[in-house]
Structures are given as C-alpha cells and as structure tokens.
Amino acid sequence: MIMDYDVIVIGAGLSGLIAAARASAGGRSVLVLARGQGVLALTTGCIDILGCLPGSEGRCLTDVAGGLQRLAAIDPDHPYAKIGLDLVQESIEFWQQVMPAVGYPYCGSGAVNYLLPTALGTVRPTALAPATMAGGDIRNEAGTLVVGWLNLLDWHPKLIADGINDLRNRRGLGGAWSSVMLDALPGAAPELTPVMMARFLENAQHLELLIAGLRKSLTPGTGRLGLPAVLGIDEGAALFRQVETRLGCPVFEIPAGQPTVTGLRLAQLLIKFLKQYGVGFRFNVSVLSAERRNGAWQVMLDLPGRAAVVTGGALVLATGGLIGRGLEADRTQIRECVAGLPVAGRDLPGQAREASGWGRDPFAMAGVVVDGRMRPVATDGDPEQYRRLFVAGSTLAGYDPAVGKDGLGVALATGYVAGNAAATEG
Ligand SMILES: Cc1cc2nc3c(=O)[nH]c(=O)nc-3n(C[C@H](O)[C@H](O)[C@H](O)COP(=O)(O)OP(=O)(O)OC[C@H]3O[C@@H](n4cnc5c(N)ncnc54)[C@H](O)[C@@H]3O)c2cc1C
Numbered sequence: 190m191i192m193d194y195d196v197i198v199i200g201a202g203l204s205g206l207i208a209a210a211r212a213s214a215g216g217r218s219v220l221v222l223a224r225g226q227g228v229l230a231l232t233t234g235c236i237d238i239l240g241c242l243p244g245s246e247g248r249c250l251t252d253v254a255g256g257l258q259r260l261a262a263i264d265p266d267h268p269y270a271k272i273g274l275d276l277v278q279e280s281i282e283f284w285q286q287v288m289p290a291v292g293y294p295y296c297g298s299g300a301v302n303y304l305l306p307t308a309l310g311t312v313r314p315t316a317l318a319p320a321t322m323a324g325g326d327i328r329n330e331a332g333t334l335v336v337g338w339l340n341l342l343d344w345h346p347k348l349i350a351d352g353i354n355d356l357r358n359r360r361g362l363g364g365a366w367s368s369v370m371l372d373a374l375p376g377a378a379p380e381l382t383p384v385m386m387a388r389f390l391e392n393a394q395h396l397e398l399l400i401a402g403l404r405k406s407l408t409p410g411t412g413r414l415g416l417p418a419v420l421g422i423d424e425g426a427a428l429f430r431q432v433e434t435r436l437g438c439p440v441f442e443i444p445a446g447q448p449t450v451t452g453l454r455l456a457q458l459l460i461k462f463l464k465q466y467g468v469g470f471r472f473n474v475s476v477l478s479a480e481r482r483n484g485a486w487q488v489m490l491d492l493p494g495r496a497a498v499v500t501g502g503a504l505v506l507a508t509g510g511l512i513g514r515g516l517e518a519d520r521t522q523i524r525e526c527v528a529g530l531p532v533a534g535r536d537l538p539g540q541a542r543e544a545s546g547w548g549r550d551p552f553a554m555a556g557v558v559v560d561g562r563m564r565p566v567a568t569d570g571d572p573e574q575y576r577r578l579f580v581a582g583s584t585l586a587g588y589d590p591a592v593g594k595d596g597l598g599v600a601l602a603t604g605y606v607a608g609n610a611a612a613t614e615g
Pocket residue numbers: 199200201202203204205222223224225226227228229231232233234235236237238474475476477507508509510512513514515526527581582583584590594595596597598600
C-alpha cells in the first residue's frame with residue numbers, strides 16, 4: 190500500500206510537536222493533524238520536569254536529578270519511570286539542541302530547578318526556562334525593580350515585589366525587590382493585554398519608546414529589571430536581547446495573563462521551525478478515528494462537508510487528556526476518543542480523590558497505559574491492530590501535573606520517545 194506519510198502525529202501540543210520533531214530528525218516524512226494548538230499557549234512556556242515529589246505536600250523540589258531517582262523508585266507507573274531516566278535526560282538534551290535553532294533558547298540542564306517569580310508574587314520551580322525568564326531566580330540577591338505600565342492589564346508590580354520580598358525574607362536573602370508603575374505606553378491602546386503589548390512592541394519605534402521609559406526608571410541600586418513577558422512573540426528572544434543590551438542592565442520576563450506571551454512564542458516558533466524542516470501541519474481538523482488496515486494507519490478526518498482519509502506507517506497519539514479532549518468523561522467512564530484505546534481508571538469517577546494516592550486527582554491520573562516505548566498495553570483483542578501506535582503526553586495514565594509539576598516535562602520526554610519509536614520501530 191502507498192502511504193501518504195511515514196508518521197502521522199495527532200495533536201499539536203508539546204508532546205505532539207516533540208514527537209514530530211524527533212521523527213522528522215530521524216529522516217521520516219511527518220504530518221501533524223490538530224484541532225487546535227493545545228494547552229501550550231496557556232502555560233508559562235517553562236518545561237517543568239519535576240517540581241514536587243508525591244507525598245511531599247507541595248514542597249518545592251530543587252534537586253530534580255535526585256527527585257527523579259526517588260520518583261522512579263516509589264512510583265513505577267509514572268511515565269518517567271516507564272521510559273527510564275536515561276531517556277528522560279536524552280529528551281532534555283534534544284530540547285537544548287533544538288531550541289537555539291528555533292530562535293528561542295532555554296537555560297538549565299534539567300538537573301536542578303530555578304525558582305522563578307509568578308505574576309501573583311509566588312514562586313514556581315522549573316528546570317528548563319526560556320533565556321528571557323531564567324534571570325529572575327528569586328535566590329539572586331541583586332536589587333530587583335519590577336516595572337508596570339498603567340495601560341497594561343493583568344499585571345501588578347507591587348503585588349509581585351511584596352510577595353517575593355515575603356518569601357525572600359523567610360529564606361534570609363538580601364537584596365530587596367521594589368516596583369514602579371510607569372505612564373501608559375504612548376501610542377498604545379488605553380487597555381492592553383500582554384499579547385497586545387507584545388505585538389505593539391514588535392514595531393521598532395514602539396520598542397524605542399519602551400526602552401527610553403525603562404532607562405528613566407533605572408537607579409544606581411537597580412541590579413536587574415523584572416518585566417511582564419511582553420517582548421514580542423514572533424521574534425523569539427531577539428527583542429529581549431535588544432532591551433537588555435541597550436539598557437546595560439540584566440532583564441527578565443515574568444509570564445502574565447492568558448494566553449501567555451511565553452507559551453504562544455514557544456508554540457508558534459516551534460511550529461514555524463518544524464514547517465521549515467518539512468513537517469506538514471493541518472490545523473482546525475478533527476480526527477474522527479484511526480485504525481490499522483493492510484499494514485498502515487488510516488486516519489479519518491472530519492473536514493467541512495466531507496470526510497477524508499490520510500494514511501501513515503506509524504501513528505503518534507498526542508491528543509491530550511480531558512483538557513485537550515483526547516479523553517472524554519461521562520458519569521460512568523473515561524474514554525480515549527480517536528483509536529478507542531482502553532483507559533485505565535475508567536471507574537475512577539466514583540472513587541474518592543485520595544484513591545489515586547498522594548492527593549492526586551483520579552481524573553488526571555486516568556489515561557492510556559503504555560510500556561517503556563509508549564506502546565499501548567492491556568489492549569482488548571488482537572495486539573496487531575495497535576502495531577506502530579505510540580501514545581504521548583497527557584493522554585497517558587499515571588501522573589497528575591498539577592501535583593507533580595511535571596506537565597511539559599512529561600510531554601517532552603514521552604513525545605521524544607514516541608517520535609523516536611515511530612521513526613525507528615518496524
Ligand atoms: C492552564 C495550564 C497551565 C499549565 N502550565 C504549565 C507550565 O507552565 N509548565 C508545565 O510544565 N506544565 C504546565 N501545564 C501542564 C501542561 O500544559 C500539559 O501537561 C501539557 O501541555 C500537555 O501537553 P499535550 O501535548 O499532552 O496535550 P495538549 O497540549 O492538550 O494537546 C492536545 C492536542 O491534541 C489535539 N486534539 C485532541 N483531540 C483531537 C482530535 N480528535 N483531532 C485532532 N486534534 C485533536 C488538540 O487540539 C491539541 O492540539 C499547564 C496546564 C494548564 C491546564
């Protein structure tokens with residue numbers, strides 16, 4: 190049978206994009222099919238590998254490498270434990286190779302967490318941070334000025350400075366955080382969301398006005414400037430570097446609002462990069478079903494006014510969980526929507542929240558059970574019908590990103606393994 194593509198990926202969240210990147214790097218022709226962009230644009234764009242250990246009651250983890258060892262020992266059903274820590278590390282190295290070429294470099298080895306400020310004046314642990322954000326670690330003792338503009342919505346510099354000062358005082362750290370609210374940006378709308386401001390600043394003259402205003406706010410005590418993440422979307426880290434160089438002062442971004450500029454940047458730049466390398470994309474298309482016939486995967490698409498079929502040698506299912514709508518729940522069961530794969534935990538809605546252990550939500554824990562190569566296990570019926578099918582990201586069972594703070598980390602590691610297996614396994 191003549192196949193349209195070597196690998197078809199369903200889903201354009203981070204797990205699908207990484208699976209596509211890995212399969213394409215393995216020399217395969219790849220098509221990504223997606224209804225929308227997934228959850229990525231709602232995230233900080235930081236790759237949280239592991240922020241909390243199960244049972245640690247929400248305590249922030251700083252030693253990620255040690256935490257992963259412990260997690261693998263106590264929770265063999267977690268996707269990281271299934272993959273093995275060497276492959277988790279390999280996926281991090283793949284990320285660190287790809288992102289500079291994407292034009293949006295990341296900092297961090299994955300072994301330790303940054304402690305970065307949030308727009309609410311709290312702190313979040315993350316292992317891989319965009320270069321535009323990594324300078325904001327709250328343990329840095331430089332005097333920090335958080336800047337706002339009167340016409341920017343969802344951004345409260347004083348709330349951030351006060352909250353971080355509280356946290357830092359408790360840790361006995363020096364170097365206070367302060368805040369300043371600047372006048373509305375001239376020429377901009379009277380009310381700007383962070384995304385609107387990022388688009389506004391992609392104009393060189395507007396960026397000049399911003400730099401001039403920031404320069405006036407610098408004092409001899411300013412060791413670094415904390416800005417909302419508004420320094421452009423399409424330009425990656427270029428506007429950030431320009432602002433930092435021109436001011437001669439370290440700058441860092443803090444994500445604000447939703448969608449976040451940092452999440453949008455990551456999604457859009459990664460898609461643009463993959464397109465340049467020949468990965469095909471079809472957005473706004475719902476996959477109705479996928480089945481293996483005559484040695485190929487046949488994927489049924491719901492197009493306006495008609496249905497269509499594309500065929501592929503291997504299939505990566507990266508359709509998300511209940512939020513991405515790769516899984517659907519009713520009062521009696523949770524089901525996987527495309528290939529009809531068995532879902533572990535389908536009887537969980539009737540159980541207590543504690544049933545899945547360590548305070549994790551049974552709905553988040555439910556999903557498709559896979560082996561270490563992301564192949565579905567415990568399939569009902571003929572295993573041949575699921576040959577060359579690989580599952581990645583939040584469609585998988587066994588973890589709750591709200592508790593482990595490991596959402597994009599699992600998407601990266603499992604997308605990498607699924608893409609690799611789709612490219613190489615016969
Ligand atoms: C608000 C929010 C903020 C978060 N912030 C962070 C953070 O800062 N850092 C972090 O590490 N984690 C964060 N997480 C967790 C993390 O975002 C998710 O774990 C991760 O993005 C899941 O990625 P995914 O690729 O598995 O799924 P998704 O991003 O949900 O992607 C699913 C994809 O499948 C497509 N799809 C589904 N069904 C079909 C179909 N039938 N046909 C065609 N396409 C289909 C969707 O359109 C989408 O493209 C956050 C989660 C939320 C909800």
